[in-house]
Amino acid sequence: MNAGIVTWGTYLPYWRLQRAAIAQVLGSGPPKGSRAVASYDEDTTTLGVEAGRRALALGPAMPDDLLFSTPAPGYLDKTSATTLHAALGLDRACAAYDFAGSPRSALGTLLMALQSAPARRTLAIVSDLRTGLAGGAEERDAGDGAAAFLCGADGADGAVAELVGRGSASDEFLDRWRVPGETDSHVWEERFGEEMYVPLAREAFAAALKDAGIAESDIDHAIVTGLHLRAVKAVTGGLGVSAAAIAPDLLASVGNLGAAQAGVALADVLERALPGQLIVVLSLADGADALVLRTTDALPAAQAARQAAGVPTVAEQVAAGRSDLSYAAFLAWRGQLHREPPRRPDPERPGAPIVHRSEAWKYAFSASRCAVCGFRHLPPTRVCLECHSVDQMQPERLADVRGTIATFTVDHLAYSLSPPVVGVIVDFDGGGRYRCEMTDVSVPELAIGSRVEMTFRRIYTALGVHNYFWKARPLQGAPVVPEPASTPASTPASTKE
């Protein structure tokens, strides 16, 4: 039985830093294009959760195993994949593993997922948040993002693309590295890396084609990725596939997504590909890995279903990026500009036992609905507000339920890495209200009646503990100021900055 990709999801953060904004301040680098920037409340774990949610948005197939790969994990020793597992509301019996440390592990993770898929449905999530020193090439050219692929058996799960070949070439050499704890990479002289990568890539590519039994001219989509841009360019030019088959690299709009680059580019191709096409993914990272995939007849239906459900494509996310992020805000978000905090006590470290008791709420955003009267409670409670029934509650995951802003406020006093805090009262479709923070919004855009969706974020980090929870954000694709809701509670509290 063949294995393949059953479904996929990608997440590109909302914010873009214009390279001109860097050049304006530092006078460095070509001021062209933009890069995707994870917000102050995002990390590789939350980016991965968002991509994973989109992969699983159409259900109902859930993974038996979860594999998570990032070069920038939120924790060492503690597994990040278990956080993703909890936030995705996966079954307790589903295993969760990290493959952390280097971009090479990302394609390896997808490969491992595809290889185990005939026996166990496996969700592979790759995520990266690229950091570099101010004025450097990494800061300018890199980008943040994540991709997720649910891999399964072809027949039973209806794969949209089967793995038909693979090839790898490994070598030990020093091109790009950082010691754990460092926020920027070191790179050896560029020419050396290029000389190393080009033959490795050719070997892996040739091996994969041979494994698949295809020729260069059979390839419909070729994706070549890697953080060594000169090597990628040299390899791409010598592949022997038609220029039209070379997939766009997205460098000008979102930047080089590092470990997530190959995954996002593959998703972008899947969102445009026709059935029966051949896709090659070639990744240059401490060696080279190549996969050959063949799309199946299930692909068009999957593309249509995703569109109908409003799962954003890579192209849509590239187009939806918000381009007015200031360079100062970017530096503050990445911890390179130390802003004075509000004169308030530092936030408390969440308590491990209480966090564990509220796991379904905190991570899976699971509310409770009274089975007697139907009233929905966020957070879940045992006693019904409406009818006072006790222990008659059904859990309901609301992470993917949309809502409407009933009212909001702008809090200049509350603690935040990026003040002011926007507080919103959200009334959820189908019942239930919750008061939470809002993100990915600028104050003048706030409006009663605006549509929102929930997003998993890192609220703050206290004493080395990341506090993850959900926030509201403007519904992707929704107009900034929609029609007034039928039962608005009020008008905006403030539209001043």
Added chain:
Amino acid sequence: MASRGIRDRVAIIGMGCTKFGELWNKGIDDLLTDAAVEAAASAGLPIHDIDAFWLGTMTSSVSGITLSRPLKLDYKPVTRVENFCATGSEAFRNACYAVASGAYDTAMAIGVEKLKDTGYSGLTGIRAVGDGTDPGLSSPAAFSFLAPSYGHKYGVDKAQMKEVMSRIAFKNHQNGALNPRAQFQKEISMETISKAPLVAGELGVFDCSGVSDGSAAAIICRVEDAHKYCANPLYVKALSFVSGPAAGPIDPGYDYTTFPEVVRSAEDAYQQAGITDPRAQLAMAEVHDCFTPTELVLMEDMGFATRGTAWKEVLAGTFDRDGELPVNPDGGLKSFGHPIGASGLRMLFECWLQLRGEAPPERQIATVSQGRTLGLTHNLGGAPGECVSFVGIVGSELGD
């Protein structure tokens, strides 16, 4: 089942209240000693002859020893109570019940808060270990939801709302300017108030109550004993306390233009005291003006104005010190200051001065000389949609 109240069963025979403010040279022991000594002196009853004590403080300390140690009480019962910003009223309510029950002849209710030692300009709150999901909005942000909701529901535009809010702060600063115990004894112009930097939502700095240190105390006994100590005691007419189900943040039916807890406690208190028309019957009201929109909404919740009209009454001066129903004639939380545990008793202290004609002539309210004898204190804690509310009524005449 019923809330019957203890109308005319206990009386206040002495009170004390420190100056409120940033009292860098006074500790919690000093504040408690000052308030207790003043109250005891006004009752002519030595502190050590008082039978039992109820101490209210929210964040400054814990346990009855907080009071018995500085006062060197000789093995008397001291109960420490806490109920958010209504802590002071809760100390008073429980002391009243203890005396009414016959368990003690005399009791002291005393409240204190020392907020200015924390190093932060606002409240820092009581924070237990949590799961990290609380949105962590500040108090001004939680109360700022009221203003736009009220404006939207009753067609008051943003500029008008700002004027109404500023007018409330302006009035309370005017009142505080005449009060030597107030934190801010200064009139502030409407322009200064409305142009102040924003703290949360539409709330500027002057829309927020003063963060301060202070203490206040009351001594109570059974009504039949009151004249042993005091020629003109105040009689307790009603004590109502309500804790809500915290429905607001989870119930889409809540619209942020009312405090259901206040409505319930006011209804209960009026019923206990036999009040049918509070605006006409009360001589004054001290209400919990933690933020200016709070006072606006309270005017309707307590029946001083019909729904949707309080903003006009505010602008018309109905609740000014010389208005039809003076509200917060001492300056309120806004300019008298808000040392949490003391505030409920500070409100009572203003009733003590005004209803007994002991306020200085320049700020004595006219409603008392017009024959009104009842004063109301209202104290709430929490936030819109999830609060505790106290309404108490005292009077200078028995049976009225």
